[in-house]
Amino acid sequence: MRHRRVKNEEERLAEHRKYLIEDPRAMKGKWHSVFGNGNRIFAEFGCGKGKFIMTLAERNPDRNYIAVEGKGSIILRALEKATQEGKSNIVFVKEYIRDVNEYFAEDELSGIYLNFSDPWPKDRHAKRRLTHGKYLDGYRKILKAGCCVEFKTDNGDLFAFAVTNLKTAA
Helix, strand or coil: CCCCCCCCHHHHHHCCCCCECCCHHHHCCCHHHHHCCCCCEEEEECCCCCHHHHHHHHHCCCCEEEEECCCHHHHHHHHHHHHHHCCCCEEEECCCCCCHHHCCCCCCEEEEEEECCCCCCCHHHHHHCCCCHHHHHHHHHHEEEEEEEEEECCCHHHHHHHHHHHHHHC
16 A cells, blocks of 8 residues: 655654654663553554554553554554543654664563564565564564564465464574
């Protein structure tokens, strides 16, 4: 799906500073300070417009959420909704994360959600898939023991790729 450019995108994003983490790499190991509590932290990589993660934040006020999306015009919708609803247990990161270990410390997260990620269908782009071995190794480090990655897709090829990588990463 093609996403249209948003007029005054940067200014509109700036209106939601309360929810938008400006320097997420600086938060590595300090994410609890963002929320001001010791609740467990979960992250969704590729949150899109934020419907899934916003629903989780509403249903689980005793959990903290970090929603990551690289495209400003898309994450803007989630930021507007969070501001409107006044959520205190969710923040957003507008970046494409290539290495999760640059953003999160060891054992910092209690769960990761990957919902309908971009399948990057060409073989030469396999390294960009969020279920590639390099990402899975990173998730293993930043997740607390016994915690997991929840992965959903409707793309058969991406699912097969994920299963293969999960087997070799185990």
